[in-house]
Amino acid sequence: MEPILLYGVPAGSSMGLIAAMEWLGKPYRLCRVDMLSEMQEPAYLRINPRRETPVLITDQGQVLTETMAIANWLQDRDTERRISFAPRSAETDRMHQLMAFINTGFTGAFVPLWQAWEMENPDPQVKMILQQVGNAGVINRHDKLEQMVGDNPFLLGAHPCLADAIFIGVARWLAIHQVAEPTRWPKIAAMRERISRTPAVSFATAIENGETPAGSGAFLGHVALREVIERFGA
Ligand SMILES: N[C@@H](CCC(=O)N[C@@H](CS)C(=O)NCC(=O)O)C(=O)O
Structure with missing residues (x-):
């Protein structure tokens, strides 16, 4: 099957x-x-x-x-x-590094924002704290990813790979939750744009x-x- x-x-x-x-x-x-x-x-x-x-x-x-x-x-x-890339190659190691970062800290930073978004009859103070924690975490993880993104067209070079796939599923959450202007992280913004156009x-x-x-x-x-x-x- x-x-x-x-x-x-x-x-x-x-x-x-x-x-x-x-x-x-x-x-x-x-x-x-x-x-x-x-x-x-x-x-x-x-x-x-x-x-x-x-x-x-x-x-x-x-x-x-x-x-x-x-x-x-x-x-x-x-x-x-x-x-993907050849097993045991430097590209594979780097791809796994980026995938792990994006799937853990980067994705996880949005969790308080989703919790605030999903709340039914929210306590305004709890909601505000969740949003503050979420915004701070998302900004922090974007700062870190901006440092990790190189100058290649895609995360690992000339073609999209699994790291780009994992990134693009989550990258749009920045705009959904209106944390900050995407242009604050120019490399991430350009990467997202290029991957989105595929x-x-x-x-x-x-x-x-x-x-x-x-x-x-x-x-x-x-x-x-x-x-x-x-x-x-x-
Ligand atoms: N550790 C899981 C996390 C997956 C995850 O967070 N999925 C979200 C959607 S992107 C979900 O199903 N959320 C359901 C919910 O929180 O109600 C993975 O990496 O696959």
Whole structure:
């Protein structure tokens, strides 16, 4: 079977993994998960007991959670090195370094902002503190990433790789939460712009928006979440 990537809407980080699937160019399917409704249902816990996206159903029908594990699965199957580099190379080490930074501190800095955003009947003081902590963390992590981004067109050179995929799924959260002007970090802003203009990211964004874009040809269609849970859930 083809692997199935479960991606979360609205604005899930998993959008970047859809782009990675496109760059990889091997057949895959998608499963759309509304994080505000479907993911809150008890049935979703059969797929991910931590109630999160992304999730990959592998070609062996195994459920694989966690962005870094899914990225590693893709890297292992990237025999043509379209989104990764030779094992044990300096580029691979650097790619893993950037992926780890983006998936941990950089992504995690937004958590208080999402918590404030999701609060029902919020206590204004609690909400304000969450926003202050979130804004400070996001600014700090952007300062650090700005120092790490080189002068290449993409994070690791002339072509996008898994690090660009993980970055682009999260980079838009800066604007969503209106933390600061993106131009405050010119290298990050230029990188985001370049990655966003790739056909794979346009495709992934259109998929998120519920459109039916023409992609690379690797995408074989959606599978309903109910079917995924029935077939692959615990
Ligand atoms: N450690 C997980 C975190 C994934 C994650 O934070 N997913 C978000 C969407 S981008 C989510 O599912 N959030 C659900 C929620 O917090 O309600 C990973 O790296 O895959």
